[in-house]
Amino acid sequence: QKEVEQDPGPLSVPEGAIVSLNCTYSNSAFQYFMWYRQYSRKGPELLMYTYSSGNKEDGRFTAQVDKSSKYISLFIRDSQPSDSATYLCASGYSGGGADGLTFGKGTHLIIQP
Amino acid sequence: DSGVTQTPKHLITATGQRVTLRCSPRSGDLSVYWYQQSLDQGLQFLIQYYNGEERAKGNILERFSAQQFPDLHSELNLSSLELGDSALYFCASSVGVSNTGELFFGEGSRLTVL
Numbered sequence: 001q002k003e004v005e006q007d008p009g010p011l012s013v014p015e016g017a018i019v020s021l022n023c024t025y026s027n028s029a030f031q032y033f034m035w036y037r038q039y040s041r042k043g044p045e046l047l048m049y050t051y052s053s054g055n056k057e058d059g060r061f062t063a064q065v066d067k068s069s070k071y072i073s074l075f076i077r078d079s080q081p082s083d084s085a086t087y088l089c090a091s092g093y094s095g096g097g098a099d100g101l102t103f104g105k106g107t108h109l110i111i112q113p
Numbered sequence: 114d115s116g117v118t119q120t121p122k123h124l125i126t127a128t129g130q131r132v133t134l135r136c137s138p139r140s141g142d143l144s145v146y147w148y149q150q151s152l153d154q155g156l157q158f159l160i161q162y163y164n165g166e167e168r169a170k171g172n173i174l175e176r177f178s179a180q181q182f183p184d185l186h187s188e189l190n191l192s193s194l195e196l197g198d199s200a201l202y203f204c205a206s207s208v209g210v211s212n213t214g215e216l217f218f219g220e221g222s223r224l225t226v227l
Binding site: 034036041042043044045046049088094101103104105106 | 115117154155156158203205211215216217218219220221
């Protein structure tokens, strides 16, 4: 079992819809939770960063972490065609080093105009 | 633009050959990370260098090696290439030595082994 799991999709939704992307993780030591966005033929870019449990909001994006259920979510409001990309969740822990940072395989999101 | 530069963007070579991928980190970043991305394995950590020294090692094959030079640019050497080495290779950088996940990725080098 991989330490971070996410549905590869594709997830296709109409423009303007609320999108919910989810990951589960297995390592209780994880303290840092990230969402990276990767456009086709580009490198991943950090979108949201959360430490421990709770919510974090940035514009149309909200990241949510529930450590009790080991569940990570990213919500996108008023989705736009420019949001079409692959979204990677990642988790790590303090002192874990680079080898302790684990990425999910990514969910491919398509926003239909 | 992340500020991380990778060359070449595309590379096509034959099995058994050797290639070198190059990375220049963001200005001021001392850590460089190499990742391999394939459809079936996702983003896999290979190795990290911090200020010229190897800091952490992941799933890097013995046929692969890397180094970071005094000007902080890094090179990833892939030798005795096999078909399965075809993938996207990403370089990322960060300011410090402890990786808390805030990485800045380059656009990648796409390697095709025929």
